[in-house]
Amino acid sequence: MAVGKAMLIFVFTLATLIPSLLADIGFFDDVWQKRAEEAKKMTLDAYVPDPEGATDEFNAEVNKYPLSNNSSVVEAFANRNITHLDFDDEEDFEQFANGTRRNLRQGKKKYVGPCQATNPIDRCWRCRKNWNKNRKRLAKCALGFGRRTTGGMAGRIYVVTDNSDDDVLNPKPGTLRHAVIQNEPLWIIFSKNMNIRLSKELIMTSNKTIDGRGHHIHIAYGAGITIQFIQNVIIHGIRIHHIVATSGGNIRDSVDHYGIRTNSDGDGISIFGSTNVWIDHVSMSRCTDGLIDAIMGSTAITISNSHFTHHNDVILLGASDSYSGDQLMQVTVAFNHFGQGLVQRMPRCRWGFFHVVNNDYTHWRMYAIGGSKHPTIISQGNRFIAPPELALKEVTKRDYATKEEWSKWTWRSENDLLMNGAFFVQSGQPRTKRPHRKFMIKAKPGSLATRMTRFAGALDCKPGRNC
Ligand SMILES: *[C@@H]1O[C@H](CO)[C@@H](O)[C@H](O)[C@H]1NC(C)=O
Ligand SMILES: *[C@@H]1O[C@H](CO)[C@@H](O)[C@H](O)[C@H]1NC(C)=O
Ligand SMILES: *[C@@H]1O[C@H](CO)[C@@H](O)[C@H](O)[C@H]1NC(C)=O
Ligand SMILES: *[C@@H]1O[C@H](CO)[C@@H](O)[C@H](O)[C@H]1NC(C)=O
Numbered sequence: 001m002a003v004g005k006a007m008l009i010f011v012f013t014l015a016t017l018i019p020s021l022l023a024d025i026g027f028f029d030d031v032w033q034k035r036a037e038e039a040k041k042m043t044l045d046a047y048v049p050d051p052e053g054a055t056d057e058f059n060a061e062v063n064k065y066p067l068s069n070n071s072s073v074v075e076a077f078a079n080r081n082i083t084h085l086d087f088d089d090e091e092d093f094e095q096f097a098n099g100t101r102r103n104l105r106q107g108k109k110k111y112v113g114p115c116q117a118t119n120p121i122d123r124c125w126r127c128r129k130n131w132n133k134n135r136k137r138l139a140k141c142a143l144g145f146g147r148r149t150t151g152g153m154a155g156r157i158y159v160v161t162d163n164s165d166d167d168v169l170n171p172k173p174g175t176l177r178h179a180v181i182q183n184e185p186l187w188i189i190f191s192k193n194m195n196i197r198l199s200k201e202l203i204m205t206s207n208k209t210i211d212g213r214g215h216h217i218h219i220a221y222g223a224g225i226t227i228q229f230i231q232n233v234i235i236h237g238i239r240i241h242h243i244v245a246t247s248g249g250n251i252r253d254s255v256d257h258y259g260i261r262t263n264s265d266g267d268g269i270s271i272f273g274s275t276n277v278w279i280d281h282v283s284m285s286r287c288t289d290g291l292i293d294a295i296m297g298s299t300a301i302t303i304s305n306s307h308f309t310h311h312n313d314v315i316l317l318g319a320s321d322s323y324s325g326d327q328l329m330q331v332t333v334a335f336n337h338f339g340q341g342l343v344q345r346m347p348r349c350r351w352g353f354f355h356v357v358n359n360d361y362t363h364w365r366m367y368a369i370g371g372s373k374h375p376t377i378i379s380q381g382n383r384f385i386a387p388p389e390l391a392l393k394e395v396t397k398r399d400y401a402t403k404e405e406w407s408k409w410t411w412r413s414e415n416d417l418l419m420n421g422a423f424f425v426q427s428g429q430p431r432t433k434r435p436h437r438k439f440m441i442k443a444k445p446g447s448l449a450t451r452m453t454r455f456a457g458a459l460d461c462k463p464g465r466n467c
């Protein structure tokens with residue numbers, strides 16, 4: 001149920017920053033203080049009082065296009081055992097690093113055929129030959145709670161030409177780090193295939209897009225991306241894997257400020273007190289900590305079209321049972337493929353409102369969707385294929401609550417396709433009518449999730465050709 005905004009403002013003002021959760025800020029100086037205050041205002045602005053309505057809007061958008069079962073496509077893709085990767089980060093990376101990518105790729109099983117955009121986000125920009133001449137079109141394509149995210153749309157294009165990251169205090173022009181600390185909005189692209197090994201966490205500033213289309217961009221074997229107390233960030237078309245914990249030290253976090261950081265945990269993407277973040281077509285695997293964490297009042301987030309593999313703690317939305325400010329957290333998780341070698345947290349939620357819709361879950365080793373602190377979880381039109389072990393068939397997992405408590409949490413499964421014995425334990429009241437609407441708009445069924453997620457992960461885009 002939606003909580004009144006006035007009440008939330010009250011709660012949020014009381015919820016002070018918990019020192020142990022100050023992420024990696026080593027010294028919370030005036031600049032960070034100001035950013036944190038600003039970020040709180042942004043969180044309140046971005047929060048929508050009618051999240052149920054937002055789920056309807058999302059589903060209406062998906063329903064606009066017919067996506068019927070085409071028997072030949074269904075046979076070729078939906079009924080296949082999806083334990084194998086269409087876009088395998090590992091192999092891709094190895095081949096790229098060995099300089100043998102082109103030759104080896106020939107042997108890979110890849111989709112060949114006319115460009116297909118099987119969900120409304122993709123339909124907005126893919127399958128257009130001139131995507132590279134009009135990259136910013138992407139900024140109009142976000143859906144879900146992160147739909148207002150435009151990233152660097154208002155700015156110029158910044159071309160990263162240098163994959164090094166030697167000086168985190170005075171980053172060299174042409175490097176990714178130099179791009180992300182600029183004050184102006186920027187649409188950041190790359191001049192060639194790159195493996196970027198970040199020597200310390202990459203601290204981004206507001207109004208930026210990182211757009212990896214056209215090249216193979218790996219952020220790997222170093223630190224991850226930090227989105228802290230900022231707004232309006234798009235991350236698209238890159239591969240993030242093997243992120244490790246790195247030591248702290250002084251890091252520049254904008255052209256006119258730097259500060260001391262403590263050690264980083266090794267998250268792929270860490271979203272902290274930030275709003276309007278859209279992560280799309282990103283391939284992620286094997287990070288030391290989480291693949292994506294969104295915590296401390298982060299909201300208006302969409303995670304879409306991404307491909308997750310080989311990892312334990314996949315997506316954490318809300319890190320603290322005592323941080324009630326996370327009631328403002330509203331996140332859409334849509335059109336993702338949760339694939340091989342994943343264990344748990346797809347996602348794991350606290351406090352807020354989570355729309356998990358039209359994803360394909362082909363593997364987990366503990367559970368898929370979990371949470372504590374009465375989060376609202378609306379699971380719609382997903383496909384869940386349970387692992388063979390009898391003990392692992394349950395999709396859901398509740399923590400730190402008695403059955404009496406959690407039976408009041410709204411966790412609903414609607415139109416999900418449950419396969420191989422998978423079961424979703426629902427709680428709370430069934431959702432029927434909306435307060436302000438006549439109908440509730442149904443999601444496309446889980447039987448179509450495979451089609452809608454078929455091109456999840458970083459795409460192979462070539463200028464002048466369809467992506
Ligand atoms: C698609 O096919 C599946 C399995 O063959 C079936 O269960 C489902 O109802 C079909 N969906 C639609 C929209 O036709
Ligand atoms: C079904 O898919 C096949 C293969 O992609 C395609 O050739 C055919 O036109 C599709 N049929 C329909 C009715 O969409
Ligand atoms: C899918 O995997 C199961 C278990 O590994 C196996 O028994 C089955 O034959 C496979 N099906 C196909 C179509 O490959
Ligand atoms: C790449 O090179 C490494 C080291 O020489 C080798 O172990 C690995 O098998 C190679 N990978 C591929 C895909 O060729």
Ligand SMILES: *[C@@H]1O[C@H](CO)[C@@H](O)[C@H](O)[C@H]1NC(C)=O
Nearest residue numbers: 154183184185206207231232
């Ligand atoms: C980001 O862009 C918005 C809209 O143009 C602007 O209002 C805001 O001040 C920018 N944020 C920063 C931190 O530059």
